[in-house]
Amino acid sequence: MAMTAVAPRSGPFIGGEWVHGEGEVIDVENPATGEHIGSVSSATIEQVDAAVAAARQAFDQWRRVSVLERVHLCRRAFEICTERNEEIIQTISREVGKTVRQSRSEMERGTAEHFRRAAEDVLRHSGKVLPSTMDYTTAKKVLVIDQPVGVVAAVSPWNFPVDIAAIPIIYGLALGCTAVWKPSEYAPLCAQLFAEVLHDAGFPPGTFNVVHGRGDVGQALVRHPDVGAVVFTGSVETGEGVAREAGLRNRVLELGGNGPQIVLADADIDRASDAAIRGCFYLAGQCCTAAERLLVHESIKDRFMEALVERTKQLRVGDPMSEETDMGPLCTPAVLERTREHIEDAESKGARVVYGGKHDGQFHEPTILDGITSDMLIAQKETFGPVAPIMTFRDLEEAISIANETQYGLTASVFTQSLHDAWYVAEELQHGTVHVNESTNYWDQLAPFGGMKKSGAGRELSSWIIDALTETKQISFDVTRGEEGDASVPKMT
Numbered sequence: 001m002a003m004t005a006v007a008p009r010s011g012p013f014i015g016g017e018w019v020h021g022e023g024e025v026i027d028v029e030n031p032a033t034g035e036h037i038g039s040v041s042s043a044t045i046e047q048v049d050a051a052v053a054a055a056r057q058a059f060d061q062w063r064r065v066s067v068l069e070r071v072h073l074c075r076r077a078f079e080i081c082t083e084r085n086e087e088i089i090q091t092i093s094r095e096v097g098k099t100v101r102q103s104r105s106e107m108e109r110g111t112a113e114h115f116r117r118a119a120e121d122v123l124r125h126s127g128k129v130l131p132s133t134m135d136y137t138t139a140k141k142v143l144v145i146d147q148p149v150g151v152v153a154a155v156s157p158w159n160f161p162v163d164i165a166a167i168p169i170i171y172g173l174a175l176g177c178t179a180v181w182k183p184s185e186y187a188p189l190c191a192q193l194f195a196e197v198l199h200d201a202g203f204p205p206g207t208f209n210v211v212h213g214r215g216d217v218g219q220a221l222v223r224h225p226d227v228g229a230v231v232f233t234g235s236v237e238t239g240e241g242v243a244r245e246a247g248l249r250n251r252v253l254e255l256g257g258n259g260p261q262i263v264l265a266d267a268d269i270d271r272a273s274d275a276a277i278r279g280c281f282y283l284a285g286q287c288c289t290a291a292e293r294l295l296v297h298e299s300i301k302d303r304f305m306e307a308l309v310e311r312t313k314q315l316r317v318g319d320p321m322s323e324e325t326d327m328g329p330l331c332t333p334a335v336l337e338r339t340r341e342h343i344e345d346a347e348s349k350g351a352r353v354v355y356g357g358k359h360d361g362q363f364h365e366p367t368i369l370d371g372i373t374s375d376m377l378i379a380q381k382e383t384f385g386p387v388a389p390i391m392t393f394r395d396l397e398e399a400i401s402i403a404n405e406t407q408y409g410l411t412a413s414v415f416t417q418s419l420h421d422a423w424y425v426a427e428e429l430q431h432g433t434v435h436v437n438e439s440t441n442y443w444d445q446l447a448p449f450g451g452m453k454k455s456g457a458g459r460e461l462s463s464w465i466i467d468a469l470t471e472t473k474q475i476s477f478d479v480t481r482g483e484e485g486d487a488s489v490p491k492m493t
């Protein structure tokens, strides 16, 4: 139910104009205070169709615009985004409960980096000329070019509400694609601000569109036949349906995880426990790359636990708008409920709460659990809350086997002084990213990011997303002189 009138510019953005969403009104609450902070109007399925039609129509012109001009507009958008950074940062924190320091990092390290990289990567992106294997002379050449795929459907979650969507949108626009974005229903206000940035930068009408709404709006978008590529980030459960809807189209699916941090017997315990704090409690555990299991060699568990408890005690939980705060609230009631369920399930099967364990409204204490075993929900499913579940292992093979035993395969880390063990474990882990002596919540903006097993398909971050947003085409040229061509080339084989 609407609680306030929907402000102008708070509906879908279609064909270069803000329109009134004919679907339901979504009210946004600050998870830290429960205060109502804004509303947006959702698109109907017909409005999703209109957004895709606008993007499809704009594509025919936009793909022909010079790459210099497209990149110039991306750079202009970056300038405007930088001018409005603080407003966007504050909105992210009020909307999803991220601490302002974390929202700043999302904008200044994540989003800003995508703008910078897209301009550089797309200008340098070029095709190839190959010699033909079917010709014994130099008369035949094969040209390989990448062409923009068309309309990109970007569907994003609430935990990095601008950063994640910015990758396919900015790269897509720079490459000559057009885009339709379905932001999370929990983070539509910062999406509006980002839409304003792109609008004010002067991208032509229809090149970029936003449709607010819940899952049905996302579903209508990803199944639309005029969409050329689907870039979806969200849970495994939703992602499996999206994969079916996307079918044979280009797609990137960035899904959930249950990342292991492995601490071998020779690890630097201070370093490993610092990394576990970041891995388990950054953004109150609501990261796809969170360390959801700490696998610690049995010989060092007590020392590691002591170091972890000491560090956890230092964390300041509270108002996300304060620069001092380390951990804000959980964003949604569903995440709180799942965190509680996983802790209670673990306790009922013999685990022990060593630190924390309680919650006050949406604020959950950073919680350390000992005695975790593979039969517990917390060891098999994604919790997405501020928990540090500790499991032990006896040798390298057992550590690898536990680390690989879930359906997920997004990010893992291993702590050791041994180059041999680090290398061996990294090769054996079925995870798209493996960090050595670094937290699972470390993101390198230049490296390919994506999941194995049910954690997803495809890779993104910087130029790695270009594959999904383009179609590679070969064009062969016969440059033989004369009417008959080269007699040495077989005409039929």
Ligand code: NDP
Pocket (backbone or CB within 6 Å): 155, 156, 157, 158, 159, 160, 164, 182, 183, 184, 185, 186, 213, 214, 215, 216, 217, 218, 219, 220, 222, 233, 234, 235, 236, 237, 238, 239, 241, 242, 253, 254, 255, 256, 257, 287, 288, 289, 382, 384, 410, 451, 455, 456
């Ligand atoms: P969800 O899967 O619930 O939602 C993701 C997006 O999909 C939202 O915009 C959602 O809309 C939309 N959606 C829901 N149903 C459908 C549908 N049937 N078709 C198309 N779109 C749909 O994820 P959350 O928003 O809860 O985000 C948390 C999840 O995202 C975690 O599992 C986390 O691990 C994962 N994630 C993965 C990352 C990665 O890079 N691998 C990065 C960040 C998060 P609505 O908001 O209205 O529900």
